[in-house]
Amino acid sequence: MPKNDCYYSDDESSRSCENKKKNDSCKTTSCKYEKKPRDEKNVKKCRDGKDGKNGLDGKDGKDGENGKDGKCGRDGKDGRDGKDGENGKDGEDGRDGRDGKDGKDGKDGEDGSNGEDGRDGRNGKDGRDGKDGEDGQDGRDGKDGEDGQDGCDGEDGRDGKDGEDGCDGKDGCDGRDGKDGCSGPRGHTGPRGCPGETGCSGPKGDTGSHGCPGPKGDTGCLGHTGATGPKGDTGCPGHTGATGPKGDTGSPGDKGDTGESGPKGDTGATGPKGDAGITGAKGDAGATGPKGDTGESGSKGDTGATGQKGDKGDTGETGPKGDKGDTGAAGPTGPSFTPNFADFYGLMSGKPGEVNDNPDDIEPGESIHFPNPATNPYGTIQRLSGTSPTEFLLPANSVFEITFQVTIQNTGELVVVLNGIEQLMTIVGKSGGGQVVGMSIVSTPDGVSSVLSINNPSSATSGGLKVDAATGALTEPLSCHLIIKQIK
Numbered sequence: 001m002p003k004n005d006c007y008y009s010d011d012e013s014s015r016s017c018e019n020k021k022k023n024d025s026c027k028t029t030s031c032k033y034e035k036k037p038r039d040e041k042n043v044k045k046c047r048d049g050k051d052g053k054n055g056l057d058g059k060d061g062k063d064g065e066n067g068k069d070g071k072c073g074r075d076g077k078d079g080r081d082g083k084d085g086e087n088g089k090d091g092e093d094g095r096d097g098r099d100g101k102d103g104k105d106g107k108d109g110e111d112g113s114n115g116e117d118g119r120d121g122r123n124g125k126d127g128r129d130g131k132d133g134e135d136g137q138d139g140r141d142g143k144d145g146e147d148g149q150d151g152c153d154g155e156d157g158r159d160g161k162d163g164e165d166g167c168d169g170k171d172g173c174d175g176r177d178g179k180d181g182c183s184g185p186r187g188h189t190g191p192r193g194c195p196g197e198t199g200c201s202g203p204k205g206d207t208g209s210h211g212c213p214g215p216k217g218d219t220g221c222l223g224h225t226g227a228t229g230p231k232g233d234t235g236c237p238g239h240t241g242a243t244g245p246k247g248d249t250g251s252p253g254d255k256g257d258t259g260e261s262g263p264k265g266d267t268g269a270t271g272p273k274g275d276a277g278i279t280g281a282k283g284d285a286g287a288t289g290p291k292g293d294t295g296e297s298g299s300k301g302d303t304g305a306t307g308q309k310g311d312k313g314d315t316g317e318t319g320p321k322g323d324k325g326d327t328g329a330a331g332p333t334g335p336s337f338t339p340n341f342a343d344f345y346g347l348m349s350g351k352p353g354e355v356n357d358n359p360d361d362i363e364p365g366e367s368i369h370f371p372n373p374a375t376n377p378y379g380t381i382q383r384l385s386g387t388s389p390t391e392f393l394l395p396a397n398s399v400f401e402i403t404f405q406v407t408i409q410n411t412g413e414l415v416v417v418l419n420g421i422e423q424l425m426t427i428v429g430k431s432g433g434g435q436v437v438g439m440s441i442v443s444t445p446d447g448v449s450s451v452l453s454i455n456n457p458s459s460a461t462s463g464g465l466k467v468d469a470a471t472g473a474l475t476e477p478l479s480c481h482l483i484i485k486q487i488k
Helices: none
Strands: 003-009 015-020 030-034 043-047 340-348 392-394 399-408 412-418 421-430 434-443 450-455 478-486
Touching (some): 399 412, 399 450, 421 434
Antiparallel strands (some): 003 015
């Protein structure tokens, strides 16, 4: 196959190629880099190497299996590009000029003025950037692997051995007896002699020839069917006669015995495997470009005069996030607080003999009963006098969250009562009956503990509020709850 002689130029977007083919021979890829002055761009001239020679065809083998083709050699890897030369280091800033010497004290006079500060040295010039390293040379293309030789033909298998002779067939049956010859003419009857004495029985004589058959007699009566005789032996096959007209399909004959199988012939030898192709050589790695030269340090400048104050510069970019500061000192310890809460409840069943903590109507100004538990296990909120089912003691100078839930049968309202005063902002109710839920925040005054209860408002209509109980399909008692949480 032809390869390209190519010319690449960095300052031209063009590529000129010349195809060449010469006796399938290869020339190794070569690359040249021309180093131009800084005002010119680098020029790269490369020629691709020609393809490697095709491997010779293997000789035709004998008929056995063809050997596998050798694998193509892998292309050599491209050489890595040379690393860019490092930028030259910035020249160091010139040192600050020395402070002027203090003026000498005047004789018995005023102190001499302080000398002016020396001018700041000029900043040294930035070092030049290091030159870019040259690109590494492209690795050479690996040579094409040679074609593997065709495998030799396998040898023909040997002929199988002759099968053993079959067993002799059974003897054929005896042929049928020939027909009896015709009887001779009957002689004249001689005179009857006197009976002689009975002689000894002589030996049985040979059976005489059968006489000629007489004329066919009349058909006698049909006799009884005799017993079926035994099957006779099969006769020997006769010579094949001329093909007659197609007769009726006869009964299928008995299947003959299967002859013994002859021995299996030997398997032919397998042909030799073809040689594997040669793996192409790995391309050379490109050379690493040289490191750029470090720029020269600028010379120290003279101390310049102090210039006028410049205009305010543009706001600089936001700097990187600073390191995490040290952990601040611990704050003062807050006031201690011990959780304090309670859940008082009642149970109502409408079945006779079962519990009902609110069986009577709650008249205006009267309280709902929450008799359980007898003692609050969760804090200092307890029952008035230790036994009251309707009134509860709250610590002084505190704030509480009050939640209550009661199911009623008729239209009515409920209100939180603190120290005998109805808290009007806590009233909740239900028209036609149902579940009544109230939630509020109350605070207790300084001094002694306060008393809290959940009441039917004193302004309610007479007749009372009926707390609902479980009946009918409701098999378990209904509950009512009063939950008190101290939050401050």
